[in-house]
Amino acid sequence: MHKNKGPVYYGDYLQLPKLLDSQLPLSRKYADETNGECHDEMLFIVVHQVYELWFKQILHDLDAILSVFNKTYIPEVELSSIIQKLERIKKIQGLLIGQFDVLETMTPMDFLEFRDLLIPASGFQSVQFREIEIKLGLHTNDRMDVDREFFMGRLSEKDRAHLTEVESSPTILKCLEGWLERLPYTNTSGFNFWDEYQKSINAILKDDQDIIEANSAHLTERAKMIQLENLKMTRGTFESLFQTESHDELIKNNQRKLSQKAILNALFILLYRHESMLTLPFHLITSLMDIDENFTTWRYRHALLAQRMLGTKIGTGGSSGHQYLKRAADNNRVFLDLFNLSTFLIPNSRLPKIPLEVKKKLSFNV
Protein backbone atom coordinates (compact mmCIF):
# COMPACT_ATOMS: atom_id res chain seq x y z
CA MET A 1 0.00 0.00 0.00
CA HIS A 2 1.26 3.50 -0.84
CA LYS A 3 1.18 6.27 1.78
CA ASN A 4 -0.09 9.80 1.04
CA LYS A 5 2.75 12.09 -0.13
CA GLY A 6 1.03 15.44 0.41
CA PRO A 7 -2.11 17.28 -0.69
CA VAL A 8 -3.41 16.43 -4.14
CA TYR A 9 -5.75 18.72 -6.12
CA TYR A 10 -8.58 16.99 -8.06
CA GLY A 11 -8.05 18.84 -11.36
CA ASP A 12 -4.26 18.40 -11.27
CA TYR A 13 -4.49 14.67 -10.53
CA LEU A 14 -6.88 14.08 -13.42
CA GLN A 15 -5.05 16.49 -15.74
CA LEU A 16 -8.37 18.17 -16.38
CA PRO A 17 -7.07 21.41 -17.93
CA LYS A 18 -5.34 19.31 -20.62
CA LEU A 19 -8.27 16.92 -21.02
CA LEU A 20 -11.00 19.56 -21.17
CA ASP A 21 -8.98 21.75 -23.49
CA SER A 22 -8.79 18.98 -26.08
CA GLN A 23 -12.14 19.38 -27.85
CA LEU A 24 -11.44 21.59 -30.85
CA PRO A 25 -14.30 21.51 -33.40
CA LEU A 26 -13.08 22.23 -36.93
CA SER A 27 -16.36 24.01 -37.67
CA ARG A 28 -15.40 26.51 -34.94
CA LYS A 29 -11.97 27.02 -36.49
CA TYR A 30 -13.49 27.71 -39.90
CA ALA A 31 -16.67 29.40 -38.57
CA ASP A 32 -16.01 32.63 -40.46
CA GLU A 33 -15.76 30.89 -43.83
CA THR A 34 -18.89 28.73 -43.37
CA ASN A 35 -22.24 29.01 -41.61
CA GLY A 36 -20.68 29.20 -38.14
CA GLU A 37 -19.84 26.46 -35.66
CA CYS A 38 -21.85 23.22 -35.87
CA HIS A 39 -23.34 22.55 -32.45
CA ASP A 40 -23.15 18.72 -32.70
CA GLU A 41 -19.48 18.53 -33.64
CA MET A 42 -18.72 18.84 -29.91
CA LEU A 43 -20.79 15.69 -29.25
CA PHE A 44 -19.01 13.90 -32.12
CA ILE A 45 -15.60 14.73 -30.64
CA VAL A 46 -16.52 13.95 -27.02
CA VAL A 47 -18.03 10.56 -27.93
CA HIS A 48 -14.94 9.57 -29.93
CA GLN A 49 -12.64 10.70 -27.15
CA VAL A 50 -14.59 8.70 -24.56
CA TYR A 51 -14.30 5.64 -26.82
CA GLU A 52 -10.54 6.13 -27.06
CA LEU A 53 -10.25 6.43 -23.27
CA TRP A 54 -12.08 3.14 -22.82
CA PHE A 55 -9.89 1.57 -25.54
CA LYS A 56 -6.92 2.69 -23.45
CA GLN A 57 -8.32 0.91 -20.38
CA ILE A 58 -9.02 -2.26 -22.40
CA LEU A 59 -5.42 -2.26 -23.66
CA HIS A 60 -4.16 -1.71 -20.10
CA ASP A 61 -6.07 -4.82 -19.00
CA LEU A 62 -5.13 -6.85 -22.09
CA ASP A 63 -1.43 -6.10 -21.46
CA ALA A 64 -1.76 -7.29 -17.87
CA ILE A 65 -3.55 -10.44 -19.03
CA LEU A 66 -0.92 -11.15 -21.70
CA SER A 67 1.98 -10.76 -19.26
CA VAL A 68 0.53 -13.69 -17.25
CA PHE A 69 -1.19 -15.73 -19.94
CA ASN A 70 2.02 -15.84 -21.97
CA LYS A 71 3.77 -17.96 -19.33
CA THR A 72 4.13 -21.72 -19.72
CA TYR A 73 2.69 -22.37 -16.26
CA ILE A 74 -0.32 -20.47 -14.96
CA PRO A 75 -1.31 -21.09 -11.33
CA GLU A 76 -5.02 -21.06 -10.46
CA VAL A 77 -4.88 -17.69 -8.73
CA GLU A 78 -3.39 -16.11 -11.88
CA LEU A 79 -6.10 -17.73 -13.98
CA SER A 80 -8.70 -16.11 -11.72
CA SER A 81 -7.08 -12.71 -12.18
CA ILE A 82 -7.11 -13.18 -15.98
CA ILE A 83 -10.84 -14.00 -15.86
CA GLN A 84 -11.54 -11.03 -13.58
CA LYS A 85 -9.94 -8.67 -16.12
CA LEU A 86 -11.79 -10.29 -19.02
CA GLU A 87 -15.02 -9.74 -17.10
CA ARG A 88 -14.10 -6.05 -16.74
CA ILE A 89 -13.50 -5.78 -20.48
CA LYS A 90 -16.97 -7.27 -21.04
CA LYS A 91 -18.53 -4.57 -18.83
CA ILE A 92 -16.66 -1.84 -20.73
CA GLN A 93 -17.89 -3.32 -24.00
CA GLY A 94 -21.44 -2.89 -22.70
CA LEU A 95 -20.74 0.85 -22.39
CA LEU A 96 -19.12 0.98 -25.83
CA ILE A 97 -22.22 -0.52 -27.42
CA GLY A 98 -24.60 1.68 -25.40
CA GLN A 99 -22.77 4.90 -26.27
CA PHE A 100 -24.00 4.78 -29.86
CA ASP A 101 -27.42 5.78 -28.49
CA VAL A 102 -25.95 9.13 -27.44
CA LEU A 103 -24.29 9.74 -30.80
CA GLU A 104 -27.51 8.86 -32.62
CA THR A 105 -29.20 11.90 -31.05
CA MET A 106 -27.25 13.76 -33.77
CA THR A 107 -29.29 13.72 -37.00
CA PRO A 108 -27.70 12.80 -40.37
CA MET A 109 -28.32 16.41 -41.52
CA ASP A 110 -26.46 17.80 -38.49
CA PHE A 111 -23.58 15.41 -39.27
CA LEU A 112 -23.52 16.46 -42.93
CA GLU A 113 -22.90 20.06 -41.85
CA PHE A 114 -19.35 19.29 -40.71
CA ARG A 115 -18.58 15.84 -42.20
CA ASP A 116 -16.56 17.07 -45.17
CA LEU A 117 -14.20 18.96 -42.87
CA LEU A 118 -13.04 15.58 -41.50
CA ILE A 119 -11.91 13.98 -44.79
CA PRO A 120 -9.75 11.84 -44.98
CA ALA A 121 -9.70 11.20 -41.19
CA SER A 122 -11.53 7.98 -40.32
CA GLY A 123 -12.02 5.32 -37.65
CA PHE A 124 -9.60 3.31 -39.81
CA GLN A 125 -6.94 5.40 -38.13
CA SER A 126 -7.91 4.42 -34.58
CA VAL A 127 -4.59 2.85 -33.67
CA GLN A 128 -5.88 1.72 -30.28
CA PHE A 129 -8.83 -0.12 -31.86
CA ARG A 130 -6.42 -1.92 -34.21
CA GLU A 131 -4.13 -2.68 -31.30
CA ILE A 132 -7.00 -4.29 -29.38
CA GLU A 133 -7.90 -6.40 -32.43
CA ILE A 134 -4.29 -7.49 -32.91
CA LYS A 135 -3.69 -8.23 -29.23
CA LEU A 136 -6.79 -10.39 -29.14
CA GLY A 137 -5.48 -12.33 -32.16
CA LEU A 138 -6.82 -10.73 -35.32
CA HIS A 139 -3.67 -10.60 -37.42
CA THR A 140 -3.55 -8.20 -40.38
CA ASN A 141 -2.93 -11.17 -42.69
CA ASP A 142 -6.25 -12.69 -41.55
CA ARG A 143 -8.06 -9.75 -43.14
CA MET A 144 -9.21 -9.62 -46.72
CA ASP A 145 -6.74 -7.88 -49.05
CA VAL A 146 -8.90 -4.81 -49.51
CA ASP A 147 -9.17 -4.28 -45.73
CA ARG A 148 -5.44 -4.68 -45.24
CA GLU A 149 -4.77 -2.06 -47.87
CA PHE A 150 -7.35 0.32 -46.43
CA PHE A 151 -6.05 0.02 -42.91
CA MET A 152 -2.35 0.26 -43.54
CA GLY A 153 -2.65 2.78 -46.36
CA ARG A 154 -4.41 5.31 -44.18
CA LEU A 155 -1.99 5.25 -41.25
CA SER A 156 0.98 7.54 -40.65
CA GLU A 157 4.40 5.90 -40.97
CA LYS A 158 4.86 6.06 -37.20
CA ASP A 159 1.51 4.36 -36.46
CA ARG A 160 2.15 1.71 -39.11
CA ALA A 161 5.57 0.91 -37.60
CA HIS A 162 4.00 0.71 -34.13
CA LEU A 163 1.27 -1.70 -35.27
CA THR A 164 3.78 -3.86 -37.14
CA GLU A 165 5.70 -4.18 -33.89
CA VAL A 166 2.52 -5.06 -31.96
CA GLU A 167 1.83 -7.80 -34.50
CA SER A 168 5.03 -9.59 -33.59
CA SER A 169 4.03 -9.76 -29.88
CA PRO A 170 2.03 -12.54 -28.17
CA THR A 171 -1.74 -12.50 -28.61
CA ILE A 172 -4.56 -13.78 -26.42
CA LEU A 173 -5.43 -16.32 -29.14
CA LYS A 174 -1.87 -17.75 -29.22
CA CYS A 175 -1.67 -17.84 -25.42
CA LEU A 176 -5.03 -19.62 -25.31
CA GLU A 177 -3.76 -22.18 -27.82
CA GLY A 178 -0.64 -22.92 -25.77
CA TRP A 179 -2.62 -23.13 -22.53
CA LEU A 180 -5.21 -25.48 -24.04
CA GLU A 181 -2.51 -27.71 -25.51
CA ARG A 182 -1.05 -28.15 -22.01
CA LEU A 183 -4.32 -29.38 -20.47
CA PRO A 184 -3.25 -32.65 -18.84
CA TYR A 185 -6.39 -34.78 -18.46
CA THR A 186 -7.24 -36.18 -21.89
CA ASN A 187 -4.40 -38.59 -22.40
CA THR A 188 -3.21 -40.22 -19.20
CA SER A 189 -1.85 -43.73 -18.73
CA GLY A 190 -4.38 -46.37 -19.76
CA PHE A 191 -7.05 -43.80 -20.75
CA ASN A 192 -7.34 -42.06 -24.08
CA PHE A 193 -10.45 -39.93 -23.83
CA TRP A 194 -10.68 -39.39 -27.58
CA ASP A 195 -10.96 -43.13 -28.37
CA GLU A 196 -13.90 -43.28 -25.95
CA TYR A 197 -15.49 -40.12 -27.36
CA GLN A 198 -15.30 -41.51 -30.90
CA LYS A 199 -17.01 -44.71 -29.74
CA SER A 200 -19.87 -42.60 -28.28
CA ILE A 201 -20.15 -40.59 -31.49
CA ASN A 202 -20.31 -43.78 -33.59
CA ALA A 203 -23.05 -45.15 -31.33
CA ILE A 204 -25.05 -41.88 -31.58
CA LEU A 205 -24.73 -41.79 -35.38
CA LYS A 206 -25.72 -45.46 -35.58
CA ASP A 207 -28.85 -44.64 -33.53
CA ASP A 208 -29.64 -41.78 -35.93
CA GLN A 209 -29.29 -44.12 -38.89
CA ASP A 210 -31.56 -46.71 -37.20
CA ILE A 211 -34.21 -44.00 -36.64
CA ILE A 212 -34.13 -43.05 -40.33
CA GLU A 213 -34.42 -46.72 -41.36
CA ALA A 214 -37.23 -47.36 -38.85
CA ASN A 215 -39.23 -44.41 -40.19
CA SER A 216 -38.47 -45.10 -43.82
CA ALA A 217 -41.97 -46.47 -44.43
CA HIS A 218 -43.26 -42.87 -43.99
CA LEU A 219 -40.55 -41.33 -46.19
CA THR A 220 -40.30 -41.05 -49.95
CA GLU A 221 -37.17 -42.66 -51.42
CA ARG A 222 -35.79 -39.15 -52.09
CA ALA A 223 -36.50 -37.87 -48.55
CA LYS A 224 -34.76 -40.94 -47.11
CA MET A 225 -31.76 -40.40 -49.38
CA ILE A 226 -31.46 -36.74 -48.31
CA GLN A 227 -31.58 -37.68 -44.62
CA LEU A 228 -28.90 -40.35 -45.10
CA GLU A 229 -26.74 -37.88 -47.05
CA ASN A 230 -27.06 -35.34 -44.20
CA LEU A 231 -26.06 -38.01 -41.73
CA LYS A 232 -23.01 -38.82 -43.84
CA MET A 233 -22.04 -35.15 -43.76
CA THR A 234 -22.40 -35.05 -39.96
CA ARG A 235 -20.18 -38.14 -39.76
CA GLY A 236 -17.61 -36.36 -41.96
CA THR A 237 -17.69 -33.27 -39.72
CA PHE A 238 -16.98 -35.37 -36.63
CA GLU A 239 -14.19 -37.21 -38.44
CA SER A 240 -12.57 -33.89 -39.41
CA LEU A 241 -12.02 -33.27 -35.72
CA PHE A 242 -9.59 -36.16 -35.55
CA GLN A 243 -8.04 -36.15 -38.99
CA THR A 244 -4.93 -33.99 -38.92
CA GLU A 245 -5.01 -33.50 -42.69
CA SER A 246 -8.59 -32.12 -42.69
CA HIS A 247 -7.68 -29.87 -39.76
CA ASP A 248 -4.55 -28.55 -41.49
CA GLU A 249 -6.59 -27.84 -44.62
CA LEU A 250 -9.04 -25.74 -42.57
CA ILE A 251 -6.13 -23.81 -41.00
CA LYS A 252 -4.63 -23.22 -44.46
CA ASN A 253 -7.93 -21.83 -45.75
CA ASN A 254 -8.25 -19.56 -42.71
CA GLN A 255 -11.36 -21.43 -41.55
CA ARG A 256 -9.77 -22.55 -38.30
CA LYS A 257 -7.15 -20.87 -36.14
CA LEU A 258 -6.45 -23.09 -33.13
CA SER A 259 -4.28 -26.21 -33.35
CA GLN A 260 -6.03 -29.59 -33.42
CA LYS A 261 -4.79 -30.43 -29.91
CA ALA A 262 -6.04 -27.11 -28.54
CA ILE A 263 -9.45 -27.60 -30.14
CA LEU A 264 -9.80 -31.12 -28.77
CA ASN A 265 -8.87 -30.00 -25.26
CA ALA A 266 -11.26 -27.03 -25.42
CA LEU A 267 -13.98 -29.49 -26.36
CA PHE A 268 -13.08 -31.64 -23.35
CA ILE A 269 -13.48 -28.57 -21.10
CA LEU A 270 -16.91 -27.84 -22.55
CA LEU A 271 -18.04 -31.45 -22.24
CA TYR A 272 -16.90 -31.84 -18.61
CA ARG A 273 -17.35 -28.21 -17.45
CA HIS A 274 -19.09 -29.42 -14.24
CA GLU A 275 -15.88 -31.09 -12.94
CA SER A 276 -14.25 -28.91 -10.24
CA MET A 277 -10.88 -28.49 -11.98
CA LEU A 278 -12.57 -27.42 -15.20
CA THR A 279 -14.82 -24.72 -13.74
CA LEU A 280 -12.26 -21.92 -14.16
CA PRO A 281 -11.11 -23.11 -17.61
CA PHE A 282 -14.78 -23.18 -18.69
CA HIS A 283 -15.25 -19.65 -17.34
CA LEU A 284 -12.17 -18.49 -19.27
CA ILE A 285 -13.46 -19.96 -22.53
CA THR A 286 -16.94 -18.46 -22.13
CA SER A 287 -15.48 -15.03 -21.21
CA LEU A 288 -13.44 -15.02 -24.43
CA MET A 289 -16.52 -16.02 -26.43
CA ASP A 290 -18.50 -13.22 -24.77
CA ILE A 291 -15.79 -10.70 -25.67
CA ASP A 292 -15.79 -11.89 -29.30
CA GLU A 293 -19.59 -11.66 -29.39
CA ASN A 294 -19.58 -8.17 -27.85
CA PHE A 295 -17.07 -6.89 -30.40
CA THR A 296 -19.20 -8.35 -33.18
CA THR A 297 -22.28 -6.64 -31.71
CA TRP A 298 -20.30 -3.38 -31.55
CA ARG A 299 -19.33 -3.76 -35.21
CA TYR A 300 -22.95 -4.40 -36.31
CA ARG A 301 -24.18 -1.50 -34.20
CA HIS A 302 -21.50 0.78 -35.69
CA ALA A 303 -22.39 -0.42 -39.22
CA LEU A 304 -26.03 0.51 -38.56
CA LEU A 305 -24.94 3.92 -37.24
CA ALA A 306 -22.95 4.49 -40.44
CA GLN A 307 -25.98 3.46 -42.52
CA ARG A 308 -28.23 5.81 -40.55
CA MET A 309 -25.80 8.71 -41.02
CA LEU A 310 -24.57 8.04 -44.55
CA GLY A 311 -27.07 5.75 -46.30
CA THR A 312 -25.01 4.25 -49.12
CA LYS A 313 -22.42 7.06 -49.25
CA ILE A 314 -18.75 6.10 -48.91
CA GLY A 315 -16.92 6.70 -45.61
CA THR A 316 -14.52 9.57 -44.93
CA GLY A 317 -11.75 6.96 -45.09
CA GLY A 318 -12.85 5.96 -48.60
CA SER A 319 -14.42 2.55 -47.90
CA SER A 320 -17.85 1.50 -49.18
CA GLY A 321 -19.16 2.61 -45.76
CA HIS A 322 -22.03 0.50 -44.39
CA GLN A 323 -21.27 -2.42 -46.75
CA TYR A 324 -17.63 -2.56 -45.69
CA LEU A 325 -18.49 -2.37 -42.00
CA LYS A 326 -21.10 -5.14 -42.26
CA ARG A 327 -18.61 -7.40 -44.02
CA ALA A 328 -15.98 -6.63 -41.38
CA ALA A 329 -18.50 -7.61 -38.67
CA ASP A 330 -19.09 -10.97 -40.36
CA ASN A 331 -15.44 -11.73 -40.99
CA ASN A 332 -13.31 -10.23 -38.24
CA ARG A 333 -13.86 -12.87 -35.58
CA VAL A 334 -11.07 -14.01 -33.26
CA PHE A 335 -12.52 -16.89 -31.25
CA LEU A 336 -14.83 -18.40 -33.86
CA ASP A 337 -13.28 -21.85 -33.27
CA LEU A 338 -14.72 -21.81 -29.74
CA PHE A 339 -18.21 -21.07 -31.07
CA ASN A 340 -17.92 -23.86 -33.63
CA LEU A 341 -17.17 -26.38 -30.88
CA SER A 342 -20.91 -26.59 -30.23
CA THR A 343 -21.03 -28.76 -33.38
CA PHE A 344 -19.27 -31.50 -31.41
CA LEU A 345 -21.19 -31.40 -28.14
CA ILE A 346 -23.15 -34.51 -27.21
CA PRO A 347 -25.78 -35.13 -24.48
CA ASN A 348 -24.46 -35.68 -20.94
CA SER A 349 -26.02 -39.14 -20.92
CA ARG A 350 -23.82 -40.22 -23.87
CA LEU A 351 -20.55 -38.84 -22.46
CA PRO A 352 -17.82 -41.46 -21.95
CA LYS A 353 -17.31 -42.41 -18.29
CA ILE A 354 -14.08 -41.04 -16.90
CA PRO A 355 -11.96 -43.59 -14.95
CA LEU A 356 -11.67 -42.97 -11.20
CA GLU A 357 -7.98 -42.13 -11.43
CA VAL A 358 -8.70 -39.25 -13.87
CA LYS A 359 -11.85 -38.24 -11.97
CA LYS A 360 -9.71 -37.77 -8.84
CA LYS A 361 -7.43 -35.39 -10.73
CA LEU A 362 -10.45 -33.39 -11.89
CA SER A 363 -11.99 -33.06 -8.42
CA PHE A 364 -11.03 -31.15 -5.28
CA ASN A 365 -12.17 -33.87 -2.87
CA VAL A 366 -12.90 -37.33 -4.26
Ligand code: HEM
Ligand atom coordinates in the same frame (compact mmCIF):
# COMPACT_ATOMS: atom_id res chain seq x y z
C1 HEM B 1 -21.34 9.68 -37.23
C2 HEM B 1 -20.72 8.68 -36.69
C3 HEM B 1 -19.89 7.69 -37.43
C4 HEM B 1 -19.92 7.35 -38.76
C5 HEM B 1 -20.81 7.90 -39.86
C6 HEM B 1 -18.89 6.35 -38.97
C7 HEM B 1 -18.58 5.79 -40.18
C8 HEM B 1 -17.55 4.92 -40.40
C9 HEM B 1 -17.21 4.37 -41.69
C10 HEM B 1 -17.95 4.61 -42.97
C11 HEM B 1 -16.13 3.58 -41.51
C12 HEM B 1 -15.37 2.78 -42.57
C13 HEM B 1 -14.09 3.46 -42.90
C14 HEM B 1 -14.25 4.72 -43.70
O1 HEM B 1 -14.48 4.62 -44.91
O2 HEM B 1 -14.10 5.79 -43.11
C15 HEM B 1 -15.77 3.63 -40.11
C16 HEM B 1 -14.74 2.92 -39.54
C17 HEM B 1 -14.48 2.91 -38.19
N1 HEM B 1 -15.08 3.68 -37.24
FE1 HEM B 1 -16.71 4.86 -37.49
N2 HEM B 1 -18.28 6.10 -37.76
C18 HEM B 1 -18.86 6.89 -36.82
C19 HEM B 1 -18.56 6.90 -35.46
C20 HEM B 1 -17.57 6.15 -34.86
C21 HEM B 1 -17.30 6.14 -33.47
C22 HEM B 1 -18.00 6.92 -32.37
C23 HEM B 1 -16.24 5.30 -33.28
C24 HEM B 1 -15.58 5.02 -31.97
C25 HEM B 1 -14.29 4.96 -31.82
C26 HEM B 1 -15.86 4.78 -34.57
C27 HEM B 1 -14.83 3.90 -34.81
C28 HEM B 1 -14.52 3.36 -36.02
C29 HEM B 1 -13.52 2.33 -36.22
C30 HEM B 1 -12.66 1.68 -35.14
C31 HEM B 1 -13.50 2.05 -37.58
C32 HEM B 1 -12.66 0.96 -38.28
C33 HEM B 1 -13.51 -0.29 -38.16
C34 HEM B 1 -13.14 -1.47 -39.03
O3 HEM B 1 -12.53 -1.31 -40.10
O4 HEM B 1 -13.50 -2.62 -38.64
N3 HEM B 1 -16.71 5.30 -35.51
N4 HEM B 1 -16.65 4.44 -39.44
